[in-house]
Amino acid sequence: MIEIEKIFRDPLYNYVAIDREHDKWLLDLIGTPEVQRLRRIHQLGVSHFTYPGADHSRLSHTLGVVHLMQQAWRRIEALQKDPEVRRAREVLLAAACLHDVGHGPFSHLLEPVLGDGHEYWTCQTIRSEETEVHRKLAECDLPMEQITALIEKDNRQRPPWQRTLLSSELDVDRLDYLRRDSYFTGSGYGHYDWYRILNSFLFDEIEGQRVLVWPDKAKYAIEEYIFSRFYMYNNVYQHKTTRGFEKILHAAWERAKQICDDGRDAWFVHEIAEFVNSEEPSVSQYLALEDATLVYQLQVWMRHPDKVLSDLAKRFLHRQGMAAIEDPVSERSVADARDGWEEELRRVVREQGFDPPECYALRDDLRLTIYNPYTPEKEEKEQDPYNAIFIQPSGGEGICEISGLLERLGPVTGPRGKQYRYYVPKECRDAAMSLAASRAW
């Protein structure tokens, strides 16, 4: 006898269960090669260089997001009889299943050098007739444009409450990855009452549009979530060792491109060569890039005659990180001394024998990260369902943003710390630190 539900065992939820008959389409979607490819993409990029347990895949996160969307849907069914709302079930579950399907090697790692982000490739994967995902959605008559509208950056076609569930400051994506990343890194910061959050939201209206808000009784669960997010941001996502390896890889990539531009052979492996040499890479060319492709590329680069490229590849694969130098540039003046500091830093690095210094004096812009702490807008009229978490206070007053209700959130929702960090070879650490301390920058 066939079991009614297909069960995926999961360390966070124990059972992720999908109805074999009613949601066969969803199981079929999970079974497509494009979704299965996510097994071969590390969820946390190269964080396993810092946290050896962080080997979990994008697929396990995807299944977690599907599970949480199912939970949220039970709540919606109990709250809403409006047929228009109830028609959204398949779209929401499909979007949950596919929201990360366009991730490249080591998730966000190559996004700064490849140009387009994963949302773009996710939408391309859904739209492209060459993918199994597209064929499956077409076969089931699922509205692809509604699904991509939920995933695409800046697309506001779907009602705000749907966007809130999948992609907002308090969505099923974050609710899963914060706990999952915490669990697999072993860092222990991702504890919050997610069950309360997913089983207490309500529908309300802002300027005539249906939005999700949380009742007063959920505010402490959300407070825990915001603190968890802050701790994970500072301790895991912005970890200086992890970020340092990301910078080494970006430097190697830029060096290879420079070699190409100089008319030499950068020894790109077949899949990467096809992608970089194509003016408009196809979806299949993009999806051919996986973690293993990049690791193999680095193994090839280790043998490359260009000493810099070979050295950077070795540093990455042999886990020989660089030294992190905290940003010495003051933010207290109108003028910015950053250019002067960086020029001097490159001079120091060159003097230590690392040439060209652009490959060894690396700047990390901490603002350019996918993971952020919760920073609501201060002015009420700029807060909206996409950048704020709304609470319905028990006193019957109108809805308000949560940090206006819980003052102790102030220290974790204000401006972030330093915006930049620098990396140099460990051999240059002392000279770079002396330079930083030599005067007020």
Add this chain to the structure above:
Amino acid sequence: MTRYQLAKLILMAGGLDSRKRVQKTVHLLQAAGCPLEVEFRLHYYGPYSRQLAELLDRMSANEIIFERPESTQLGVQFNYRLNEQMRTSLESYELTADGQAAKDRIERYGELLKTLCDTRARVLELASTIVAFRETGAAWENALDEAAAFKSERTGTPLMTEACELAQKVVDYEDD
């Protein structure tokens, strides 16, 4: 966007009242060609940049600009001014070669900035939204329709007409 650029805009405007006005002013100036390099996303009330919001907060925390909360009918709004000490510091920077170049790049948008300062916040918001839809590649008419639908306004009202004229002026600014 640099600290100098934001401080200079606040100085040239004689102060900017409300964060919403700061957001929409910067968005429209950038759309007119001013090289501010701010990334905007379309939010519920129109184009919004978290990067700009954070820059305002950091510059206030570092006392480069002065932030003053004010209670209004729509809730608390925050107003921004440059204090005398920072004004002097900004003028000293403008005497350097880098500062002079930065000054020249921004002052050529002085006339447009004045127009934006004299415009009601709601019109700024609508014009900024029209420009945002235009930036997605929509034809002018479509951008108008999409912005009107997005902001729950009707095309052809005096408010939308004013916003449309402003948006047109911004988009054509470089060509003038």
